[in-house]
Amino acid sequence: LQVTVLSCISEAKPHLLDNHTVIVIDVLRATSNMITAMMYGCKEIVPLESIEAVKKLSASGDLLGGERNCQKIVGFDFGNSPFEYMTRRVEGKRLWMTTTNGTRIIQRASQANHVLASAFLNARACAAAAYELNLNICILCSGTNDIFSWEDGLCAGLLVDELRKLKEEQLAINDFGLCMHTSYLQVASNLTQALLQSANGKKLTHLEFEDDIAYCAKVNITDTVPSLFEGTLIPYRSKTGCPS
Amino acid sequence: LQVTVLSCISEAKPHLLDNHTVIVIDVLRATSNMITAMMYGCKEIVPLESIEAVKKLSASGDLLGGERNCQKIVGFDFGNSPFEYMTRRVEGKRLWMTTTNGTRIIQRASQANHVLASAFLNARACAAAAYELNLNICILCSGTNDIFSWEDGLCAGLLVDELRKLKEEQLAINDFGLCMHTSYLQVASNLTQALLQSANGKKLTHLEFEDDIAYCAKVNITDTVPSLFEGTLIPYRSKTGCPS
Numbered sequence: 086l087q088v089t090v091l092s093c094i095s096e097a098k099p100h101l102l103d104n105h106t107v108i109v110i111d112v113l114r115a116t117s118n119m120i121t122a123m124m125y126g127c128k129e130i131v132p133l134e135s136i137e138a139v140k141k142l143s144a145s146g147d148l149l150g151g152e153r154n155c156q157k158i159v160g161f162d163f164g165n166s167p168f169e170y171m172t173r174r175v176e177g178k179r180l181w182m183t184t185t186n187g188t189r190i191i192q193r194a195s196q197a198n199h200v201l202a203s204a205f206l207n208a209r210a211c212a213a214a215a216y217e218l219n220l221n222i223c224i225l226c227s228g229t230n231d232i233f234s235w236e237d238g239l240c241a242g243l244l245v246d247e248l249r250k251l252k253e254e255q256l257a258i259n260d261f262g263l264c265m266h267t268s269y270l271q272v273a274s275n276l277t278q279a280l281l282q283s284a285n286g287k288k289l290t291h292l293e294f295e296d297d298i299a300y301c302a303k304v305n306i307t308d309t310v311p312s313l314f315e316g317t318l319i320p321y322r323s324k325t326g327c328p329s
Numbered sequence: 330l331q332v333t334v335l336s337c338i339s340e341a342k343p344h345l346l347d348n349h350t351v352i353v354i355d356v357l358r359a360t361s362n363m364i365t366a367m368m369y370g371c372k373e374i375v376p377l378e379s380i381e382a383v384k385k386l387s388a389s390g391d392l393l394g395g396e397r398n399c400q401k402i403v404g405f406d407f408g409n410s411p412f413e414y415m416t417r418r419v420e421g422k423r424l425w426m427t428t429t430n431g432t433r434i435i436q437r438a439s440q441a442n443h444v445l446a447s448a449f450l451n452a453r454a455c456a457a458a459a460y461e462l463n464l465n466i467c468i469l470c471s472g473t474n475d476i477f478s479w480e481d482g483l484c485a486g487l488l489v490d491e492l493r494k495l496k497e498e499q500l501a502i503n504d505f506g507l508c509m510h511t512s513y514l515q516v517a518s519n520l521t522q523a524l525l526q527s528a529n530g531k532k533l534t535h536l537e538f539e540d541d542i543a544y545c546a547k548v549n550i551t552d553t554v555p556s557l558f559e560g561t562l563i564p565y566r567s568k569t570g571c572p573s
Binding site for chain 2: 092232233234235238239259260261263264265267268270271272279282283284
């Protein structure tokens with residue numbers, strides 16, 4: 086089983102998507118939000134790149150969420166803080182989301198055979214799902230405007246760690262994946278502190294979203310894995326009935 | 330003091346070279362060889378991209394070194410193993426070098442104010458030289474054909490570690506640099522083992538260059554720092570008379 090970790094969207098070449106299960110990561114905060122919304126019963130999430138498309142395609146009763154420059158979009162139900170999605174309002178609903186990097190990466194990955202959304206919150210379950218899907222795995226960090234973001238790399242390192250635990254024989258991991266794994270192991274005992282040191286961590290702290298960082302640094306608190314099906318993220322259902 | 334670590338040559342945009350001291354790294358094996366040749370008295374090293382240019386521009390009495398696909402070039406004095414450069418033959422001589430990635434990166438970096446060549450062998454001295462030059466620092470991993478190589482990232486992490494020791498106040502380190510630093514710290518106690526796991530480590534092991542890897546993993550064994558001056562690498566001379 087080959088595991089290829091990529092540092093940002095621009096590295097996602099077609100040969101790393103075709104015949105692959107792609108795991109997309111945007112820890113601060115798009116994929117953390119998607120997972121959180123599904124933990125609270127959200128039925129499906131439609132990731133779109135443009136605000137206009139969200140407004141045009143969404144139906145009455147749907148919910149709209151997302152951000153531009155870390156801030157809520159005018160007329161939307163939710164911004165980009167995971168705490169906003171911890172509500173019964175999302176239960177059974179369709180949620181349309183657009184964020185600067187996180188939704189773009191899902192669109193980019195959509196030609197892969199399977200696309201799963203991961204963050205620290207669901208890493209173990211996501212690794213189990215990817216393992217079950219039985220294709221080579223590409224772990225795609227979203228980064229920020231095509232520049233590597235450490236928090237995404239650390240989550241990739243955790244995924245590598247979980248995959249190694251699942252797979253007894255040696256995985257073939259690319260150099261970038263080995264590097265992310267060792268970086269993760271070095272800071273695993275204090276992930277929040279590491280995230281606070283990252284560029285996005287500093288930016289969100291400045292914008293008074295420090296609690297978001299502490300929440301997004303929680304590891305393996307849910308078995309919920311958003312999985313792309315015909316352009317829409319739905320909760321992954323394990324073939325064996327056991328999500329993790 | 331800003332420290333920006335870049336994962337491969339293609340990330341070296343002009344604004345990260347102008348007004349910067351650039352430290353180039355190609356641990357396996359170009360910069361390790363350059364440092365080794367200077368440890369043995371080599372007077373100057375001319376890095377060039379093409380074999381033809383080396384043959385055309387070199388003079389009688391000069392030495393020629395380098396590789397294509399990890400192998401010695403026909404008609405050259407030396408290949409790409411550091412052990413070849415541990416000889417009195419290099420003393421006082423001009424050496425022309427061409428390698429797949431390592432010389433290309435120096436050409437790419439040449440528009441920076443200062444260019445220093447680093448590997449594990451001279452990291453502390455190189456960090457001291459860069460610190461003394463008193464500009465923002467860009468640490469440029471050469472990688473392999475525009476893909477990240479872990480051994481170069483680990484050396485960048487060691488350089489960050491040495492810079493932090495030199496500089497009491499907080500350095501501003503980019504996310505990729507923080508990541509390389511933590512990856513380095515995780516494997517610092519057994520660098521050779523880490524290098525053997527990297528893609529280039531495996532490739533060189535397959536080609537029976539395993540001893541090269543063990544040598545290139547030695548940390549801070551020399552104060553010699555190749556420094557680019559008008560297209561030629563010469564030993565860096567500290568302004569204070571103390572190289573490290």
